[in-house]
Amino acid sequence: MKLVSATVGPFRSINSSQVVEIDRDVTVLVGMNEAGKTVFLKALHKAQDALGLEKFNPTDDYPRKDYTSYMKRHQEAPETAVALIYQLDDKEVDEINARFNTSIEKGFKFSVSFLYNNTKNITLTVDQAPVISAMALTSGLSTDAAAAIKKATSLRSVVEELSDIDYTDADGEFLNGLKARIEKTSWENVVQYEVWTYVSKLLPKFLYFSDYDLLPGKLNLKDLATRVANAKADPHNALKQVQPKHQAVLALLRMAEVDIDDFSGSSGYEELKAKVEAVSISLTDQVLEFWKQNEDLEVEVDIRSDVTDEAPFNDGPNLYLRIKNRRHRGVTTPFDQRSRGFIWFFSFLVWFDSVQQQLDPAGTPLHKQLILLLDEPGLALHALAQADFLRYIDALADDHQVIYTTHSPFMVHSNRLHQVRVVEDKAAIGTVISDNISGSDARTIFPLQAALGWNLAQNLFITTRNLLVEGPSELAYLQTVSALVQADGGNGLPDNITIVPVGGLNNVATFVSLLGANGLELAVLHDYSGKPEQKLDGLIQQRLLAQKSVFNASQFRDLENLGHNSVPSDIEDLFDVALYLDYFNKVYAKALGDTPILESDLPEGDRIVHRIERALITKKINVRPTGGFNHYAVAAAFSTSPPEHLSEETLTRFSALFKAISSAV
Incomplete structure (x- = not known):
């Protein structure tokens, strides 16, 4: 079973309901500080907390600006805080049909709404x-x-x-x-109830983890035992007694099968320490599978008393965690004074494994019911270490859906922008969550732009074959169409060719010089104005570029004359006019209102982008203050939400382009 959609709000800074599509593997929430990323995770966590500790509280959770008016109707008509839509996998559908003699179809979905009075509404339709x-x-x-x-x-x-x-x-x-x-x-509907009873046991629950849940360097075990006892005696104030750092240590002890009462009982020091050390060694090995920055680290555990320490550490045994660095002859330092990235890894594994044990004391695979909510993971990691952490998240996603927040460009896969949800805090509106990258504030999507830039910079000098294009629009179109051509059974652009946007023809000479000096193979794809480009001709004459490696869009526009210059053309002219207009109208729907640009509105001309710009002038429509329109915004929309199929003519044009480039490079 997978979570496929979450509707959150009103909840804290989310004033109006936000519908967020959840990726089947990893969902990334990108936004500025205080945009509301954590708020979204907290709402999910309260809806289905894995340990059953969280509850909705209107005083804490309902948007303050509407709190007074809402409380007047809370008792009689509590609002929905979170609504979740789940989808069953094929095996689960088959099991339900076999068990109840139903005929529900593959891809069956149902929803669960969580109200502010901590009750649920179930929406599940089954034919009797x-x-x-x-x-x-x-x-x-x-x-x-x-x-x-x-x-x-x-x-x-x-x-x-x-x-x-x-x-x-x-x-x-x-x-x-x-x-x-x-x-x-x-x-x-009795059958619906029976099916719900069955699937309710399979519902994935949320496990939230943040920096507040890190293990401390030391903790007094007598004080911990007192806090646990007080929490049991007064469950309503349990969270005040047993704070996240205490929960983290309890998690470590639970994994070692050590009870807090053992420290005042008959269990010997060596037995207790051996159990805790065994778990620490196992977890350190797990961390080092992904932690490649310093593989000489390990965690040491000690349990001892120190009457000379300050209260409460001077009363009874203390648990000490230290990090040993074998690279520096085994020097140890307190756990909470070393690399915060290593601390985060280790603490998360302790917490994660402990929660699985609490949910599943018998050892059956109930842990697959977890959805992991990671708040700013890897924030303290070096940029390259964050790449290691992304591998760790991918490993987690093999068994669990992962939803994490970030504003680091190194915590985003630039080739998986479909997993990104943009989070913005808009004046008078509150937190808004969307998958519309092109329509978001420049400051919000900066990490995505930086991720793309880093990906280009990282690959620029380490790939043998490079295709230089004028801008990011070409990059978006070529990558997306290549995938569509391959899905249709054709040959796309080879994976060993790196597409490099150079920022216009004026920069081609610089890039050719830089790349050519490294002995790399190059091709150039550019827009065609209807006459030869002097800069490119000069590079060919200087033998910095081969004539066979220079292509322009017009050579692949006329299906009867492929490979030869035709009319002035941009890469956008390789698509059907109707398809390009459809994406343009979607991107600028707000500015266009009820007057989308139709093909009949376009004046005569060769280049679709110029024809649209002239149509906007004729209709006196401004979609941006500087005039014209943002070509990349349309390309980004095409890339993030491509069509299911392209026309035969478009496939033929791009297939010919990919074949020519592959032969030249």
Whole structure:
């Protein structure tokens, strides 16, 4: 089962409901500080906390500007804080159909809404007709009973139909069983209740983790035992007694199968320390599978008393965590004074494994029910170490959906922008969450731009084959269409060719010089104005570029004359006019209002982008203050939400382009 959508709000800074599509593997929330990323995670966590500790509280959670008016109706009509939509996998669908004789289809979805009074509303639709049909075939039933069952429209009406016949002992036994089944629920649709009862046990629950849950360097165990006892005596104030750092140490002790009472009982020092050290060694090994910055680190655990320390550490045994660095002859330092990135890794593994044990004391794989909510993970890591952490997240995603927040460009896969959700705090509106990257504030999407820039910079001098293009629009179109061509069974652009936007033809000479000096193979794809480009001709004459490696968009526009210059063309002219207009109208829907640009509105001309700009002038429409329109905004929309299919003509044009580039480089 997967979470496919979450609707959050009103909740804290989220004033109006925000519908967020959740990726089946990893969802990344990108936004500035205080935009509301953590608020979204907290809402999910309160809805389905893995440990069952979290509750919605209108005083803390309802947007303050509307709190007073809401509380007047809270008792009678509590609002929804979070609504989650889940999708069953094919195996689960088959199991339900086999168990209940239903006929639900593959991809079955249902929703669970969580209200501010901490109750749930279930929206789940199951047709009872197949179940009733299967009932009529029950072995041993009389002909009259089978006929009566077939007349029913629901399980409840089956009882009514059977009451009108003279039934046999077998019929009576069947009827009694059905009545007992119906009495278990007040739901009108009994089958829906039964299916819900089944799937509710499979619902993934949320595990939230942030920097506040880190293990401390030392903790007094007597004080911890007192806090745990006070929390049990006063559950309403438990969180005040047992804080995140205490929870983290309890998690470590639980993993080592050490009870807090053992420290005042008969268990010896060596036995206790051996158990805790064994777990620490195991977890250190797990961390080092992904921690490649310094593989000479390990965690040491000690349990001892120190009457000379300050309170409360001078009363009873203390648990000490230290990091040993073998690279520096085994020097140890307190756990909380060393690399915060290593501390985060280790603390998360302790907490994560502990929660799994609490959910699953018998050892069965119930841990697959977790969805991990990671708040600013890897924030303290070096930029290259964050790449290691992304590998760790991918490993987690093999078994668990992961939702994490970040504003670091190094915590975003530039080739997985479909996983990104942009979070913005808008004046008078509050937190807004969207997958529309092109329509977001420049400051918000800066990490995404930086991620793309870093990806280009990282690959620029380490790939043998490079295709220079004028700007990021070409990059977006070529990568996306290449994937579509391959999906259609054709040959896209080879993976070993790096597309490098150079920022216009004026920069081509610089890039050719830089790349050529490294002995790399180059090709150039540029827009065609209708006449030769002197800068490119000069590079060819200087033998910095080969003539066969220079291409322009017009050479792949005319299907009857592929490979030869035709009319002035941009890469946008390789698409059908209707398709490009569709994306343009979607991107600028707000500015265009009820007057989208139609193909009939376009003046005569060769280049679609120029024709649209002239149409905007004619219709006196401004989609941006400087005039014209942002070509990249349309390209970004195409890249993030590509069409399912391209026309044969478009596929032919791009296939010819990819073939020519592959041959030249």
